[in-house]
Amino acid sequence: METKQVFDAVANKYDLMNDIMSLGSHRYWKECLIDWLAPQPNMNIVDVAGGTGDISKRFLKRVNGNGMATICDPNANMLDNGSKKRDVFEDCISRSCAFAEELPFKDNTYDAYIVSFxxxxxxxxxxxxxxxxxxxxPKGRFMCLEFSKLENNHLAKLYEKYSMLIPKIGKLVVGDEAPYQYLVDTIEKFPSQEKFATMIKEAGFKNVxxxxxxxxxxxxxSGWKE
Ligand SMILES: C[S@@+](CC[C@H](N)C(=O)[O-])C[C@H]1O[C@@H](n2cnc3c(N)ncnc32)[C@H](O)[C@@H]1O
Structure with missing residues (x-):
């Protein structure tokens, strides 16, 4: 299944499915990211692969609308579904339909680049x-929240069993298991914490x-641009 088809298929129920699959934990994980970001007033962030814009909305809530967020995603359905639920800080949000590999933004624009799941x-x-x-x-910060590898082998086995249920849950809620099988497969393929940290360093970020x-x-x- 193509990535675009996956997110077209889930866009309508994306937020609901996030809650169901993570048993609500994605909310806590995202708050942990925002805590570590330690948002400051007037910060200008870009929320890449931002989808329905959950990260941007959480960031703007923390700074009480005293900042700016650009939600960037190549999938117009995901962006549209996010904009349908008007946020209190909607005036501080802009949306851009683009791929992360070719961002339509000028050099040296943002204080923070965030990519969540x-x-x-x-x-x-x-x-x-x-x-x-x-x-x-310069001095801007890269932050990424992503599914990763469990440290404890017993827990890893339990988690593997739970992962096998995810496509079935997808079938029940969205009526299609293929997008959720894609989700499980991409989690498995994603590099370990250490390997990904090395990739961030190789891209030139410091204090990773x-x-x-x-x-x-x-x-x-987390990593910093010099
Ligand atoms: C699981 S959603 C994450 C949405 C949101 N950031 C969150 O944390 O809830 C993944 C998003 O990645 C987007 N995506 C897929 N390929 C991408 C790419 N090459 N560049 C940027 N975004 C991409 C999809 O369209 C989808 O909206």
Missing amino acids: GIRNFADIRKGLSEAKRVLK EYRNIFNGVVAIH
């Missing part, structure tokens, strides 16, 4: 990282660090 869908992760660095201002949440079910990576 999106980077494993990029056709070319290295190109995406190089674009992240290009559009960030990561934090595991729930034993590594997800990890948040």
Whole structure:
């Protein structure tokens, strides 16, 4: 299944399915990212693979609308579904339909580049990282929230069993299991925390660090442009 078809198929029920599949935990994981970002007033962020814009909305809530967020995603259905639910800080949001590998933004534009549950869908992760660095201002920050590898083997086995249920849940809620099988497959293929941290360093970011949440079910990576 093509990435575009996957997100076209799930766009209508994307937010609901996120809650069901993660048992609501995605809300906590995203708040952990925003905590670590430590948003400052007047910050200008780009939310790449932003989909319905959950990260941008959480960021704007933290700064009480005293900032700007650009939601960038190549899937117009995902963007549209996000804009239908008008946010209180809608005036601080702009949307751009584009791929992470070719961002339609000028060099040195953003204070922070955030990608949440999106980077494993990029056709070319290295190109995406190089674009992240290009559009960030000097001293700007790259942050990524993504499914990752569990540290504990017993938990990893349990998680593997749970993952096998995800396509079935997708079938029940959205009527199609293929997009959710895609989700499980891309999680499996995504590099480990250490390997991904190395890729971020190779893209030229400094002070690269990561934090595991729930034993590594997800990890948040952070790096800085010099
Ligand atoms: C799982 S959703 C994540 C949405 C949101 N960031 C969140 O955390 O809920 C993944 C998004 O990645 C987008 N995507 C897929 N390929 C992409 C690419 N090459 N560049 C940017 N975004 C991409 C999809 O259209 C989809 O909206």
